[in-house]
Amino acid sequence: MLIGCQNADHPTEEEHLCVCACVYRESEDEYSDDDDMSWKVRRSAAKCLEAIVSTRHDMLPEFYKTVSPALIARFKEREENVKSDIFHAYIALLKQTRPVIVAGADSMEEEEGPLNMLQNQVADVVRAIHRQLREKSIKTRQGCFSLLTELVLVLPGALDQHLASIMPGIQYSLSDKNSSSNMKIDTLSFLNTLLANHSPSVFHPHIKMLVPPIVNAVADPFYKITSEALLVTQQLVKVLRPLDSKSAFDYKPYVKSLYSCTVKRLKAADIDQEEEGFPILASFLRKNQRALKLSTLQCLDVVVRNYSGAINASMLSDVMKEMPPLINENDLHISQLSLNLLTSISRSHKQAMSSIQAEILPQILVLVQSPLLQGGALNAVLDFFRALITLNLPKLGFRDLLSKLITPVYDTRLSSGPIHRQAYHSIARCVAALTEMSPLEASNVVAQFISDIKNPKSTELIVLFSLLALGEIGKNIDLSPHRDIQNVILDCFSSLNEEVKSAASFALGNVSVGNLPKFLPFVLQEIENQPKRQYLLLHSLKEIINCESSSQTGVEILKSYVQTIWTMLFHNCECPEEGTRNVVSECMGKLTLVDPHTLIASLQQHLSDPSPLARSTVVTAIKFTISDQPQPIDPLLKSCIGDFLRTLQDEDLTVRRVALVTFNSAAHNKPSLIRDLLETVLPHLYNETKVRKELIREVEMGPFKHTLDDGLDIRKAAFECMYTLLDSCLDRLDIFEFLNHVEDGLKDHYDIKMLTYLMLVRLSHLCPSAVLQRLDRLVEPIRATCTTKVKAHSVKQEYEKQEELKRSALRAVVALLNIPDSDKSPQMNDFMSHIKATPELAVMYDTIQKDALSSGQETMAMDTS
Template sequence: MIVKALHKQLKEKSVKTRQCCFNMLTELVNVLPGALTQHIPVLIPGIIFSLNDKSSSSNLKIDALACLHVIMVTHPAHAFHAHVPALVPPVVACVGDPFYKITSEALLVTQQLVKVIRPLDNQPESSDSFDPSPYINDLFTCTIRRLKAADIDQEVKERAISCMGQIICNLGDRLPAELPGTLLIFLERLKNEITRLTTVKALTLIAGSPLKIDLRPVLPDAVPILASFLRKNQRALKLCTLAALDILLRNYSSAVTSVMVDAVLAELPPLISESDMHVSQMALSFLSTLAVTHPSSLGQLSGGNILQQLIMLVRSPLLQGGALAAMLDFYQALVATETPGLGYMDLLRMLTGPVYSQSAALPHKQAYCSIAKCVAALTRACPNEGPAVVGQFIQDVKNSRSTDSIRLLALLSLGEVGHHVDLSSQPELKTVILDAFSSSSEEVKSAASYALGSIAVGNLPEYLPFVLQEISSSKRQYLLLHSLKEIISSASVSGLKPYVESVWSLLLKHCECQEEGTRNVVAECLGKLTLIDPETLLPRLKGYLLSGSSYARSSVVTAVKFTISDQPQPIDPLLKNCIGDFLKTLEDPDLNVRRVALVTFNSAAHNKPSLIRELLDSVLPQLYNETKVRKELIREVEMGPFKHTVDDGLDLRKAAFECMYTLLDSCLDRLDIFTFLNHVEDGLKDHYDIKMLTFLMLARLSSLCPSAVLQRLDRLVEPLRATCTTKVKANSVKQEFEKQDELKRSAMRAVVALLTIPEAEKSPLMSEFQSQISSNQELAAIFDSIQRDSSSANMESMDTS
């Protein structure tokens, strides 16, 4: 119906009407990509009419081109094939338009048209049925004219480069005569500071083309220029250059000479550092590709800076995720090249040397984990060397002369190796790890528990029954449950399926444990186990809500928190149906159960708001109820000569205010802001921790719903003023002064945020408070520094480079 109505409007005389049609189509396609596939024949004539119409304004042409671009991006190529003969002439005419904005938009459309007339992604509908030949010359000629022009707008220059990159990528094999000249123009653009980034991206596109475009004529000049970009200060340029060099190495390894490789290697050491993990990751990926394509060039690494930088990076507490994965890939690629001086044992010594030389323990636990992962990657790549090294690690754990740091590294390495390689042939492994559970060092104990769980993943039938048996009979449940958590988190679903029942019944025995730490691990295991078979296990969890002690109820509600993840999961529809039953525990008589229910609610609101949006009407009154100070929960404790007040309800109130803060981000449209503000106002007069939370909320609310805050401003200013003018007793301890300072700064941040609301300073109380601030030297200094910070933060957020 929408398309039918628009079809008539697109032929209207009125320019404004047609412009609105294009804007609406663009919006529609962004919301429902692919929805117009059947209707393209009806819409194309209207778009072409506006592009050819002499009475069209520039803005109308730009909107028509932008709309065409969005439709082409969001729909399959074959849908446009029938219309290419009609589309090419008006688009080519627009590329030649004297107004740069029309040219720029038309080049974007041309780039997309190239993908339409010859898609490279093997779509069955499009590969053979359409012949691009008649259009190649027109599209190439109009683009090359813009590519060669020196005196044109920057945006047109960049889009001409991108468009030509696409043309060569998709049609380069049909342009043999034009190719060498065009590549030379790219080389010129690469030398120009203004166009170099766009050109690097275009070259990356061409180098990755399945048509294997011949780039040999320009490689000797291009690679040294690319290498020099790795020195530049522009981060985006470094990242794009590394991606370009990587793909050139993969697809043109025979044409890349050792001289070119050396030019790049000379620039790499400064890029491998913890100051920019993403750049380090790209540099490591390049080195891995180099190990596969030019193994001989790695010989110069053995004494060079690159390896020193790598070892420093492995020891960094920041190494994780993609950068760590790239590091492991590189070590495996490097050891496979069998370069002299970089064999398995050489690399192993470099990695573990500092720990074994006992010169100093590594500063951070994360470093031991990273080294262990690298050791395991090397061991997987050299299976023959594995058993001897594993045996050595077992001896290191047993040896009474080993330091804690050597034991820690040996246990973590055993865990990482055992995760991928079956270690059941090592007879004393189980007893050695269990003995390490009684170490005096907490870190060694937790490494032993991780190692046991990780080794079990490598051979479940051998190790999982052993772990379950130990949990039932041993005194070290907490550590063994951590091992079990590692097994449930890392093992494959099919491997775990046969053991679900025995693990489940064991966990239930421990979910009433009095020790909260143990209960939390049990809850995490229950939650992650539920994900394996939600249809059976989720109803069981729900069943335990009605039975058992308050400890069991708190374990079950916490378990639900671990079934909620930020990615879509098969459990989601089931969870949505029953999460309301778990949240009914917000009315539980036990304080602790209500607290964990709030934590679970907060997790759902943060990661998957769709689970709880429909429940807010019934949950919000209970949530607000928990923000109130309860006199009956406040007691006095005598500590020697002093009396100390303890508020047992504080943790509960903190959890409730944290939920409120989360709801501002994920469910603002479902909140009654004035009711919400009543509770924020109460929080402004509460305990230190809660004041800090409500100051943050006020700042958020000032930007999210300024008009509602403005109506309540007088009531909100008073508690802020009280906080800022409170004096600490002269004989108080240092922490009291620091706390009060922190409170003042946070309150001031809230005041600065409130003052961004138009008309806020018209409030009599606010203007009175402002004059009070400016007359007090200390408050004025805080106020000025926060204003400076917030204005510079705004400037930074606008800088999108």
Template sequence: MANITMNSILEKMTGKDKDYRYMATSDLLNELSKDGYKADSDMEIKLTNIILQQLDDAAGDVSALAIKCLAPLVKKVAEARVTEMTEKLCVKLLNVKNQHRDIASIALKTIASEVTTPTVAQCVLACLTPPLVKGITGAGMNTEIKCECLDILCDVLHRFGNLMTVDHELLLGALLSQLSSNQASVRKKSVSCLASLASSLSDDLLAKATVAVVQLLKNKGPKPEMTRTHIQMIGSLSRAVGYRFGPHLGDTVPLLINYCTSASENDDELRECSLQALESFLLRCPRDICSYCDEILHLTLEFLSYDPNFTDDMEEDTDDEGHEEEEDDESENEYTDDEDASWKVRRAAAKCLAAIIVSRPEMLSKLYEEACPKLIERFKEREENVKMDVFNTFIELLRQTGNVTKGQIDISELSPRCLLKQEVPKIVKSTNKQLREKSIKTKVCAFSVLKELVGVLPDCLAEHFGSLVPGIEKSLTDKSSTSNLKIEALIFTRLVMASHSPSVFHPYVEALSGPILSAVGERYYKVTSEALRVCGELVHVVRPLDFKGHGFDFKPYVHPIYKSILTRLANQDQDQEVKECAISCMSLVISTFGDNLEAELPACLPVLVDRMGNEITRLTAVKAFAVIASSPLKIDLSCVLDHVIGELTAFLRKVNRALRQTTLGTLNSLIVAYGDRIGSPAYEVIIAELSSLISDSDLRMTALALELCCTLMADRNSSPNIGLTVRYKVLPQALMLIRSSLLQGQALLALQRFFAALVQSANTSFDDLLDSLISSAKPSPQSGGLTKQALYSVAQCVAVLCLAAGDEKCAFTVDMLTDILKDDSSTNSAKQHLALLCLGEIGRRKDLNSHAHIENIVIESFQSPFEEIKSAASFALGNIAVGNLSKYLPFILDQIDNQQKKQYLLLHSLKEVIARQSVDKAGQAEFQDTNVEKILKLLFNHCESEEEGVRNVVAECLGKIALIEPAKLVPALKVRTTSPAAFTRATVVTAVKYSIVERPAKIDEILYPEMSSFLLLIKDHDRHVRRAAVLALSTAAHNKPNLIKGLLPELSPLLYDQTVVKQELIRTVDLGPFKHVVDDGLELRKAAFECVDTLLDSCLHQMNPSSFIVPYLKSGLDDHYDVKMPCHLILSKLADKCPSAVLAVLDSLVDPLQKTINYKPKLDAVKQEVDRNEDLIRSALRAIASLNCISGRDCSLKFESLMNEILKAPLLSEKYNSIRME
């Protein structure tokens, strides 16, 4: 039946009426597009013949439809038919007199794009390649044929270059010969073809191609257009092959620099091409270009201002008055812009400089010294397109500064941020002039520069803001201003107000408030919403409630701001973003000006309450009431308070997590501020709702719920029933929560405050609460015993409960706990474990000197057969000593000297004491008065201990003492870096690691000049010492990156060397039936890669990622599981922060990633191995997803092939898509 229909269609396609032929061809397209259609061999022949015939149809719309038919036909017929069509189309393509050459070309491209299987592709390529080569190189072939053949070949190479390896040499020769063609179109298309071919060439053929093009460059011909083509070819090659072009830079870079500097004055396009090629080298070969960067930088700076037709006198800065005259003068010059191509050179120089900025973060300081002043000077560029590139290059410099110096404190005056600060006056002066220009684009870019500047240096415009006010004002009020310009001006105003002291803006509030409030009334919603955000900052500026004595009269601005916001707040028919911004802004207005708006509040507050009832604006409205409740003005909410409390209580039952969290915070603020007006009945309803929010599944929500519960109990207006309600509703949930191993952080602190508040509330017994807590630690039949973390949680809550209940209850509890320890008949190790932890937590908070011999009772538990009891006893003894150093610290030191078998546990006790003192300044004086020398002698004696656990404890103790006594400890540690004992060297470096904490400390300035002595142990001959040095470097990079400033150029290569697999650290252990390979360097490699990961976050501007990715990261991606995981993280980070460096070597990274995602565990693999492999695959896919976000990654055929493989494999595709959605 299908063949009858098809025969009918084919018959109509041969009719004389073109309309019939068109309809029949359309029907054929529909039939071929059906999934189930399949033709027999006879029909295949008919179909191919008729479609080839229709391609020559005199009616253009019929031939166009016939081309569309080719796409489904190629997939429905045998490969012999596809080959036959290809051959016939090639004949038409090469026919000099053929009128239908264009159609044949399009048809061949269609066939090439629709072939899906490699076997069919091979057949098509076999019959397509020879005619294409003939068309390109054959005698008598005209330009049109050559161009068509080159177009088709470019498409084919881009898609099937890897399948054409046998023809690569033939194609290379054919294409290279066309680079010297007299026809510009042929040369241009040959360049594109060679670039497509290059990505699949072998290294030998790539070298041959490069040598040939370099030779053409060296043999400089008389025609400059030929030279331009050869330079473009060099740039295209580097873009196509990336890092593989690196070995050829030595031949090409000097040539290009020479062409730039020696080209004639009229050959600007030659300079442009050379600079574009250098830009490509910088982005695609960042590792090999290193040695030429300084020279290229100087070249770009020279040509950034290259303008031979425009003298320096013409470029002199002019004031506004002479601006129009200058424009008139320009028109009278002897040259015209149409004749002047020098702007192309300046644009190429700006882009080349941007490539240096992006790819060389380690050159930032040098760039600020040399490039920054030049860029600022070029803001006056007369050609708008070039000016945009200059602005964008400068923005890139600022952005890169922000990326690599984020979170750092500048010590050196040569740091990028310090150098930028010195340029701020010039930047402001220059951008200010641009804000007076007529061009909207120029003004938008000027604001973009200022925005980035404020982002990098938040407080840099305090002295310069006044000069910018006219520009802001004009941008917001000028009739010619576009919405985009207004938005940029508003964003900048908001950012600068948020990052500077309010007093900076007080002289300019009158000038700015009018334009800002006018912008609130704009019709375009994006302008309105941004203007409302600026209004919020303006409110803080005119009356900063936390800024006393500013002396600014804010009252004239209160009602204008209020009325402007209210108009937007009351309007329901507007964009959601505007509604939310209006609500947020009004909450700021009320909380800041509420005492001056008492008459207006009864009309305004109900509108905010109404917005709480709307699901779209509900969350923002809830936040608004939190802002109002937190106001120090104690705004009168009596007209809406009951309604608000009722609505918020109902929101606690909603599914929306963000709404419930925000509601808890708002309720807390309202009860603190207005508790005397709410009443206990409302409290009881709230408490009933809170009980369902307390669980370990959402610790953030739990912390907020417990905080609110504490606020309710602490309110002096709450009735005795509140404590009872909490006891029956919330306490059971709290006792369940305390058993969780997940409990930590703010939730644990909130739980402690909860018990302290509950014991002080009415109708609650201390004894009952204590019994409940201790009982919660008992093993249950369902879940068994508690985890270590849960026991610590119980102990902390017991300690807080005792202290809140008073000295008598506390003493009673301590006696009860010591009785448990003294009871020889007690066999309940869990009970003893908890008792020791409770004693430690109580002892840390309170002096237990009144309990005789408590230290001896605790130390008796060191004899326990259970490790957890001994560890708890060590913890308890140390924390009891914290409560009374003068009595218990000498006892611990004496025991360490005399009890050799208990030294490890006693050192842990000492560590608890020292760790607490290093963060508790109040106790440091007493600690220092004790015999510190004796402690140090004791610790240094144990540095060489054979037990790694002992050495680690000693190192931590030394590190924490160094925080207290840095002047004494740092020199003592430094002396021991040269100790002949490897264990001692490792211990002192580890001690330094423990002394580097996030908070500022007095050790920093003492440690800074000595860091190299410790960190250079990374080249020690002992692997334990090297690993300790790597870990110390990682800690310094994370906590105090300024401590390693200046050391990284020396340390980085040594660190990279630790990531390499070292055969001397791999040994084989003979276990009888089988042999086991042990890699002693694995932990060191893992630590080294994790250190690199940390350095990329904190010290990127001192790193050279290009020298690390290949070979070190590439090697790590093919290493052990423990090494691959951090390597995937590093790769993701580099893809985001240094995309050009990654793009340059992308091809080389594909194989190890592909191997990882395709790995299948053995059939007898245990579940743990299967789970680890799944984690590893997801980790690799996460890295691949980051790589797929890099602009230009489509140049890597290997990566594109990998992405296609992932998307075609159902399991991998599902995982990849879920990762992208995270």
């Protein structure tokens, strides 16, 4: 259909209006000619509109003015297949609206924004569709429910005023004897979405009509219908008696029927052979299905926490037996949920924990030594130890557990050999958790760690661990009674071991948090007086600011020191060492969160500083004010971030590079900050993707000449921004302009090629139609990568890099071939023939294709479960 368009990549308004007209049909009168073949035109037009809508996110407002009304008007289409395609086209329009809302809801609040335009058309959609919900055609009804489901997901609450029109259709599909199983499942699925995304009160006038067919569906012999109906029942209970509002609705007449049908399913012999659920749930933990294990652990945890009175130790014994194999580094999420369950059991059923020492605790201690332990899994370990120490179980007191934890650090004769460095951090946090729960033991433990640091016979690893442990303990306990602690830690700054120095910096900062009035002035004084130790001392200051700015109490304490710290930081913002400047920037950014209005204004003033080092420090500081969680600073940040991003036009290369890094952070963590600026920022971003010959130079190293590209880092930063924008701001991108720069990146340096191949895989999933139009041009640089041979006598690293580059290119090829109709490209077919004729490439391609297939199947299985 786009053959007649002047520019298929960018159809003009007039051109897509012509396509709309084909769908709309010139006459509003219904036609009756059985031989009428114009349905083919209308069907082609609908498919064409779906393709345009799917690829041109930037034209959404225009689509809602022209395409949407034309499609709504043709919901009455007589030909069933054409009607299905029209529904699909409208669903595509709704799906293109969803990313806009997810990525930046604030941008949708404009009067002419797609969201408001859709809101104004909801009545037209319902008017055009409600009668068709009672048609005999199952395909038509399924299309209607699919469209309404997408509408509700895009616009929650959209059908508040239209339920009276829709309810008869729902009742019809659930009650009609001729409805297929899939029809009932689709209806129940829509009803579930409808109930979850609207106010409970709007359903109260319709409850009498809704409950009987839902009760019948719960009793349906087909388990999939029963399952969907039970999900609807779950939502219906919340509607009948909403807990978050006072409702005068009389729910009592409906409780008995809902309760009876649910209990009947629970008692059914073909569903569950035992009313005793714990042995069955325990058996699920042995199944080789990850999703089932995750759901079972979550279920058990909820039951243990909420129904402890109905559970006894014997019921938990089967569950406890299944715990040891679940706790290991191979699956930290399962380990985390297992530890959460054990923590819940320890808090409500102490007697069930008597068997923990034999098998479960050794597994936990092994997990603590894993270099992979972090985040939620590590926090679950800490919570477990906090709960365990309060039980006062035999041989599991404070000293017993402390000994078990630190033995791998202090006993060098262990057959397993030295533990990973990361484990020292995890063990230190576990020791601090135990100490926090045993304050009477704290003084002696801290004294022992200080003694170990001072002892000249202590190994560097023991000193390292002791410093980390002091830091973790000092966060929550005031260690100032140990009068020489700051000097003992400071002496470690002179160590020849970099890890010990870093641990000392960490310890000084965190010990200071325990008593800020005593320790912070000492740290600030040392920063001014000890220039050689400045980098480490700034890291200590960073630890202080990070810890204190995360709590309201800490912020209040820190406020009295803000101006002193701020002045000191600006004294060091022009340090020639980039590492020191980065620490200064992080301190500035985190401190800005304490007093945003004053400190952001100060940062803005320094954007015009004559020193490029100072400008780069200030721009980097803004990066550290951005987080992925809502912050009070966000409105202020949104109003001023454009000033900081104007440094993308700075004359200094380093300033432009850090501006890109800051932009990338905003796009990744909080895209709403930069969405409205993209129109002005993107040209400067794309400008930095170009290779600049003036930044390429040759250096002589002995008899050899090496080429250095000083613009490589900034190009990498630019392409990293582009990759981020695909996830967060896709709807604001001109995909064809974007693809132009991706195409250039495929011919660039190794690092950039790797990035652009990743982008190509993402684009193949997100914008297949647009990529398909550029396929012939994209194949050529991919072919060049796969056919390039490493020069003779090259080092092993060059061969490995080239092999990895080929693998990345072939992953992109697999993704491209998954796009419908990609096999019709002559260039792609020719390239595939070359791959199959080259044994090395053929083997590599087959392996990658199998990996992609198995990965896709695994994802699908997880989604289904």
